[in-house]
Amino acid sequence: MEERNTSRKSFINYLLGGGFTLVAASFLYPIVRFVLPPKSTEAEPMAVSAGKVGEMHLNSGKIFKFGRKPGLLIYTEQGEYQAFMATCTHLDCIVQFRNDSESIWCACHNGYYDLNGNNISGPPPRPLERLNVFIKDDDIMVSKIT
Amino acid sequence: MKTYTTNLINWLDKRYNIKEIIGFITEKKVPIYKHTIWYYMGGITLLFFIIQVLTGILLLLYYRPTPEEAFESVQFIMTQVHYGWLIRSIHSWSANLMILFAFIHMFSVLLLKSYRPPRELTWVTGVLLMYISLAFGFTGYLLPWNELSFFATKVGTDIAGVIPFIGKFIIRFLRGGEDVTGATLTRLFGFHVAVLPGVIIVILVIHLLMVQRQGMSKPIGLKEVKKGMLFFPDFFLRDLLGWLFAVGILAALAAIFPWELGQKADPFSSAPEGIAPEWYFLFMFQTLKFFPARILILDGEVIAVFIFAALGIFWILIPFLDTKARREQKSPIFTTIGIFAILYVGIITILSYFVFK
Structure with missing residues (x-):
């Protein structure tokens, strides 16, 4: 019974932690991409x-x-x-x-x-x-x- | 009047328990001995910081961060706006004096070993404040968009490129593209007026709270300082007197030696002679010149940049590395390091002005 509880608890913790990480990453990714400027599309002259x-x-x-x-x-x-x-x-x-x-x-x-x-x-x-x-x-x- | 004040204090005390804080401040004492003078240096640095905030906000009213208008808007501030020349000159002079006094403050703390327990984190936050101040200097230098600052920024940002793997990313992040352009100006402007102020204010408040909470450190071997003065009002009033003196010097410098604007930057002209960063970067800039182009298989710069980065981290960690001072023993190794650092920075900076030019 005790063991079942702790494994259920750690499962919930992983779920929460993983979910939080994913949410944080989904916020951060566009920010990081935004901060780095787009590559210039202007071609080098011949x-x-x-x-x-x-x-x-x-x-x-x-x-x-x-x-x-x-x-x-x-x-x-x-x-x-x-x-x-x-x-x-x-x-x-x-x-x-x-x-x-x-x-x-x-x-x-x-x-x-x-x-x-x-x-x-x-x-x-x-x-x-x-x-x-x-x-x-x-x-x-x-x-x-x- | 008196009853109003007591009423207000009582009102606040019921809600926020402020009598505890007032009691703490009124009893706080500052030790008096031959090194008491150094306790004023942090306060003077703070004064210059406050002046930076105020004059910075004023300059924002007229400054425009684009390559077409930046130089012209500073020119406008200096020639058309009433007292514009003075406000800009004060901003530049106060920036330099702030860095100077931050250095004096830092080295006095280092030599007095005030960073030893329980004040390790005061040192750590202090060093961070110093690094942020340098970042302020670097980002602010470009804003007038003149020749000197344009090339200094090219060099300064290019140095980041030597960092393996992420160097190119850092350059693009700082410059907002491959080269120093209008994108760089807008970016560094954003760092200078939004990002860095936000960061510095948080760390500054923590730093000041730590200092107030723990009081002034006494040097090793001076366990029993007999004399002391009350922080409030005795020390506070002396602090104010020091500020008055500092403002006088600042005003005189700003008025007698107005800060120059130089030539407008032209991204399609050769670098002129005498390209140099602000004086507080000169010792690093000069050290970079001492390194040969290649050392064994590595670029000289790579090694130089890594040495500086390592020293920067070492500097933050001093309170934890100085094990002798931690045990309240004299610590000649760190005194030697401090004196060596002062001599190196001082001598190289002076030589950069007079000999290496």
């Missing part, structure tokens, strides 16, 4: 115009919009165009071209990359992501390397 031919000086760089992210276009001393995603691989700052040292520099934590985007000093752990550059009419076009 190719964008980063500028016009002839508007940049030799040995200079500029930031352009590559979709929602910043890109860096460099016109080297040798007259070549180079493009990279401008997001520093260290902690997400936006890098800049330095014409005094002919390198790419991140001001946040003093990281340097060479003109091929390779991390050469400071904290950046990886090279910058390189982009394709091609000229179409008088636009300097930039696209992802696939």
Whole structure:
């Protein structure tokens, strides 16, 4: 008799506890999903115009919009165009071209990359992501390397 | 008048038994000895907190949390609204002074070992209050949407990404997306004016009730402090005098050195030189710079972040780890830890301003 009672009691407890947990979970799940933002549906651009031919000086760089992210276009001393995603691989700052040292520099934590985007000093752990550059009419076009 | 007051007290006493509380407060004593001065630091921190609440509510009347309007609305507050420059400057200065005095309060409690039984939970709630205050600082920093704060927030939130497995989720949660955008501004604004105030007020009330209930701690070896003063009115009036002094300093700083606004943030421009977080994050920021990009197979940051997280937990647990102080014995190890922490934070912060820049 006694045993039957305790097993019935624990059954009821499990039922209550389980029910409570389920209710709590059914409240929490939509809240957690709500708090995390939806993934952006905006597609990454195939190719964008980063500028016009002839508007940049030799040995200079500029930031352009590559979709929602910043890109860096460099016109080297040798007259070549180079493009990279401008997001520093260290902690997400936006890098800049330095014409005094002919390198790419991140001001946040003093990281340097060479003109091929390779991390050469400071904290950046990886090279910058390189982009394709091609000229179409008088636009300097930039696209992802696939 | 007197009879009205007694009548009111009697009325309340019948219902809520408040004479017990009044009796407790009127008999409460504060020990007097050479370290009594440190007992005022928590009160001054509280004063700055109250000023934060009041000026924060005032700023809310004009501030708009969107990337198109945030910078302009702060500009409007500072140039058009009567005394707007003063209110904003007080909010910024008082925030910094609050953190400064919270640090002084915390380290004085640490060195006097006031966290030992029976006040362990007062320490725990105090450290939590400190962490929440830092979160206030971090979320508030972005709100003017200027260049400095934009990049500091990019860096600060990106650091969360090094946490294994959940790092990416935390970044998305904090930023409201992949990048620091208007979504981030709205989110951090919500944390700053709704979530954090709600949390801090609960913990603050618990902290203050604990302090009032248990009274001031006496340092180890000073079992018999002969002199004492009544908490009310003697200590209370001295507290008020301290507050008056603190308000004077605050007003002078806010008026003579109005807080700057800087340049509006542009998500499509390179980070300018001199990107730095608020001074109370500088020692962590600088330590992060000391770590090499890679240590063996791990990212330097990962290790740095884990060390800071471990220290953060260690700090909360100090009352339970300091076994000597628990037995009312001198505890030189924790004194050394405290002094080392003060020196490290102090020296690195000062060097960040003058040398590492």
